[in-house]
């Protein structure tokens with residue numbers, strides 16, 4: 564069976580890739596993901612200037628997942644954009660993702676204009692969901708701001724762009740968010756970012772330093788929420804807007820469920836942090852075994868075909 568896929572008309576030889584933030588801060592890390600069984604990579608979310616991020620410890624792997632309050636540390640847009648421009652000349656047949664966001668709407672426009680004016684031919688993932696910059700709300704929880712920002716962006720940005728979303732927990736919010744995204748030529752929505760502002764306690768103490776221990780939750784804890792967001796947007800969005808599924812992917816079975824719920828690409832975060840890039844080959848083999856057992860040749864044989872109980 565084949566686990567190849569396409570996003571916005573770009574072909575990928577595998578439907579698995581890293582989630583932004585994991586294994587993607589440096590060129591060395593990105594090259595390792597690129598040279599693994601992953602079909603693509605996304606960079607760490609880039610801001611205009613490099614950022615040190617929050618004080619450590621700011622990321623912890625825990626038995627059922629992870630907690631992080633990194634605070635958007637990154638090498639700055641130029642570092643990632645220059646690498647991607649060089650890479651697309653070296654490997655023109657492959658497509659990669661650039662994740663970005665400004666520390667303000669104006670900075671977001673500055674960054675996106677730089678990308679627009681560059682020769683970048685890959686996919687842009689606008690991160691509307693970072694939960695860990697003290698004082699900064701998750702943009703996509705503010706529907707008015709999100710609609711205004713996207714309206715401004717699409718006045719000048721013509722390269723393929725998708726958005727990274729926080730998890731929503733209310734059917735009305737799925738309705739309202741989807742109604743906004745359906746207004747714009749967005750190529751994909753990526754559901755979900757970490758569940759924001761969880762708290763992990765060891766003995767009597769928090770596990771991470773920033774924000775008195777509050778941080779985004781990933782891993783097994785979040786798969787039911789991730790699948791619900793993937794499927795809710797799959798049900799509601801214009802079919803021209805594809806879904807990337809992120810959250811709780813440990814095994815081929817988890818990847819299968821994301822695709823069954825409507826995802827065209829599946830991202831791996833916490834599991835990749837714990838296991839390393841060998842996770843991509845393992846999960847791919849597990850997914851192919853499930854597809855073979857069920858007689859599915861391609862993702863399209865089962866993508867979005869979640870059954871209800873009537």
Ligand SMILES: O=C(O)c1[nH]c(=O)[nH]c(=O)c1I
Nearest residue numbers: 632633634635693695757779
């Ligand atoms: O703290 C971070 O850097 C971070 N952490 C997350 O869990 N999601 C995000 O989008 C980001 I930008």
